[in-house]
Amino acid sequence: MSDLLLLAVGLPLLVSLGLLLAPRALGEQVAAVTGVVTSAVVLLCAVLMLAARPWQSPGPALEIDWPWIPTLGVRLHLVVDGISWPLIVLTAALGVAVTVHAARQSPVASPEAVASGDSAPTGTLRSLVVALLAVEGGALATFTAADVVLFFVAFEIVLVPMWAIIRWWGDPHDDAGRRDAASRFVLYTALGSAVMLLGILVLALDTGTSDLVELAAAHGTGMSHTTQLVVAGLLVGGLSVKVPVWPLHTWLPSAHTAAPTVGSVLLAGVLLKMGSYGMVRIVVPTVPQGFAQVAPFLGALGVVGILWGGLVCLVERDLKRLIAYSSVAHMGFVALGIASGTPQGLQGALFANVAHGVITALLFLVVGGLKDRTGSGRLDRVGRGLRDGSPHLGALLAFGCVAGLGLPGLAGFWGELLAVYGAWQGPPQGDLAFWRTLAVLAVVGTVLAAAYLLRVLRVVWHGVPEAGPEAATSDEPVAAASVRSDATRVEVLVGTSMVAVTVLLGLVPWLLLRMTEPGVLGLLAIARGGV
Secondary structure: OHHHHHHHHHHHHHHHHHHHHOOOOOOHHHHHHHHHHHHHHHHHHHHHHHHHOOOOOOOOOEEEEEEEEHHHOEEEEEEEOOOOHHHHHHHHHHHHHHHHHHHHHOOOOOHHHHHHOOOOOOOHHHHHHHHHHHHHHHHHHHHHEOEHHHHHHHHHHOHHHHHHHHHHHOOOOOHHHHHHHHHHHHHHHHHHHHHHHHHHHHHHHHHOOOEHHHHHHHOOOOOOHHHHHHHHHHHHHHHHHHOOOOOOOOHHHHHHHHOOHHHHHHHHHHHHHHHHHHHHHHHHHHOHHHHHHHHHHHHHHHHHHHHHHHHHHHHOOEHHHHHHHHHHHHHHHHHHHHHHOOHHHHHHHHHHHHHHHHHHHHHHHHHHHHHHHHOOOEHHHHOOOHHHHOHHHHHHHHHHHHHHOOOOOOHHHHHHHHHHHHHHHOOOOOOHHHHHHHHHHHHHHHHHHHHHHHHHHHHHHHOOOOOOHHHHHOOOOOOOOOOOOOOOHHHHHHHHHHHHHHHHHHHOOHHHHHHHHHHHHHHHOOOOOOO
């Protein structure tokens, strides 16, 4: 069974490297099919890992532990348990979605990239597949790494290919915007990685090991309170950039606006989860005393992000930026759940990770399709009457908005509910009044989510025009139904798959909660109990 783990992590990275080094004569469509097949095999491996029953115990269900850098004591240590498996499946499934979408939509690099010669020399579609597989492989390695140094290396593998996706396959009409978005992405994430690396080095040097299994079992034993606080501050600060936690979120809206549809899907569905997963996997169990001191700040900033993101969405008139800011708000619930330090809060954060990944990926799939058809993501340019003019796209958009506002019975509801409940309970030694105040403010954020997502449906789906500064000053006429074509077969197939998962997790949330429960209780070092 361990071979499945090795194949799932290694295959996309090896195929990505192989396509990059392959001769120019290799056709574009051959590369596209190779990417789809590779992602499908990875998804199959991820599903077959379920036979190892990762939900049965807090320990690893599958494990690979090989020497890697003996001089430093660093090992190639990969594990699968109830915490990592759902994110592995999510990453593998979105990997299939983006490679199929790229193959069928035939994306091309921007004219500026081709003219300058800076686009990958092996062909635009093949180069995009290379980048997509590299991102998938790096994310899978991140979610399975059981060594902090290996975690950092895998975390960084994703950086360059995602920069390339934004820079060279983003909005072909806005070269300056792509350049700025890609630069912000690199600068912010590189800074966060540098801070995280400092925390990793302090942790490994003080404890004498980089193995996460040993560090989690020790729960900070032998580390001074000051050292734990420094490590927790550095790790939480560095990982918060990727979540992103307010006010370290400013790179995200521009990245989503400039990125192509496949880039936005991976960015929202996979990359943001790497930061929150790192907090749960590394910070919570290894430096519990230090994290207890940092947690109130993380929880407060998470709630600020919930409210800030919601308020911005109320006035934002670009669909992609609106969904990006909504991600800041939704990931604020994840930060709040982690900060609570309770089993319910942590399970809510892990559930919200998966739910947000599916729902936001669906929204970006639809919004990206709308932007491709109209040349703009602005509400007053997309047009109105989507429900009648493009019924399939309209239905997917309507479902994504309803799921995004946290309607009971859909996946988005349970994670946010558990995160708020965990905050209401508060950590064992925390100020209960403070945490309950955060919980109440977070609930206000759900009201804002309903307001801005229903506004989108009112303007775009129902077709009621919205007057605004852009509409009043623009010389361009606002089309009454500017979306002329409906969803393609690929968009319908991928979109309905995401709808099915959202409904399934909403109706039977215990499928995921039972999966993560043993691992969460093990991380918190408390007696096994119900949630």
